[in-house]
Amino acid sequence: MGKFQVMDHPLIQHKLTMIRNKDCGTKDFRQIVNEIATLMAFEVSRDMPLEDVDVQTPVAVAHAKQISGKKVAVVPILRAGIGMVDGILDLIPAAKVGHIGMYRDEETLEPHEYFVKLPSDIEQRQVFVVDPMLATGGSAIMAMDALKKRGASNIKFVCLVSAPEGVKALQDAHPDVDIYTAALDDHLNEDGYIIPGLGDAGDRLFGTK
Numbered sequence: 001m002g003k004f005q006v007m008d009h010p011l012i013q014h015k016l017t018m019i020r021n022k023d024c025g026t027k028d029f030r031q032i033v034n035e036i037a038t039l040m041a042f043e044v045s046r047d048m049p050l051e052d053v054d055v056q057t058p059v060a061v062a063h064a065k066q067i068s069g070k071k072v073a074v075v076p077i078l079r080a081g082i083g084m085v086d087g088i089l090d091l092i093p094a095a096k097v098g099h100i101g102m103y104r105d106e107e108t109l110e111p112h113e114y115f116v117k118l119p120s121d122i123e124q125r126q127v128f129v130v131d132p133m134l135a136t137g138g139s140a141i142m143a144m145d146a147l148k149k150r151g152a153s154n155i156k157f158v159c160l161v162s163a164p165e166g167v168k169a170l171q172d173a174h175p176d177v178d179i180y181t182a183a184l185d186d187h188l189n190e191d192g193y194i195i196p197g198l199g200d201a202g203d204r205l206f207g208t209k
Contacts (some may be wrong), residue, residue: 001171003178005043012039016160016182020198026207030083033132033205036160036182037087044128044158044180045072045092073098073125073152077143078115080202084130084158098122100129100146102139109192111138116146123151132201134162134181135194137169144174160201161185163194 015036019029051068054061072095076082085097101115119125129143140157147155155177157170162181165188170179185194193199203209 001175003180004167004171005178005180006184007040007043007180007182009039009043012036012182015039019160019204020196022199024204026204029204033083033160033201034087034090037084037130037158038090040158040180040182041088041091041128044156048072048126071095071121071125073119073122073127075100075118075127075129075143075147077102077129077131077139080133080205081129081131083132083201083205084160088128088130088158095128096125098127100143102142104139104192109136109138111142113142113146116150118147118150118152122147123153125152125154127152127155129155129157130159131157132160132205133194133197134159134166134170134179135188136163136192137166137173140166140170141173144170144177148174156180161194161197163188163197166194 015032019032049068050065053064053066055064072092074085074088074095075098076085078101096119098118102111104111134140157177158180160182162184185197187195189195
């Protein structure tokens with residue numbers, strides 16, 4: 001089973017509380033989501049491999065470390081996942097960005113894939129799939145299916161708020177995927193919304209209703 005980690009760092013928790021507030025406007029919501037994504041990327045990238053390198057300082061040669069091996073791809077699930085991309089790129093600017101488009105059928109709540117555009121070397125990259133919400137898990141599962149079908153194998157899922165139902169569904173479908181979240185909330189309501197959650201992340205990021 002992949003890792004499941006709730007990131008309880010005080011800065012992450014404080015900022016998450018700010019965006020849960022219904023009175024947090026679009027501009028602040030967008031900025032804080034990116035700030036949380038940056039803080040989460042710090043932990044999510046903790047196990048990236050290092051290699052030894054010698055570097056000439058102004059006074060001597062330092063035996064130092066640099067990141068080696070797999071390069072990174074950040075893949076947001078459209079559209080809300082876009083809100084987390086810049087925050088991760090602030091920390092890992094060399095990462096490439098793919099996109100997976102999903103829409104949810106309002107009647108059945110089932111996700112449908114409508115757009116997939118990935119870096120050509122996706123199978124060689126450490127993939128961070130980002131989406132603010134892990135609710136039913138349907139979109140995340142379909143995103144993992146789309147990635148694996150195209151050769152990706154080293155995948156981590158990064159979200160802000162998750163529901164127990166979605167975590168279990170994603171773990172059952174893709175036990176090799178690590179899940180990182182800033183909060184594990186109580187449950188889903190009958191409309192598929194996370195309770196207490198933070199509402200519709202896409203609407204709040206982009207000012208739509």
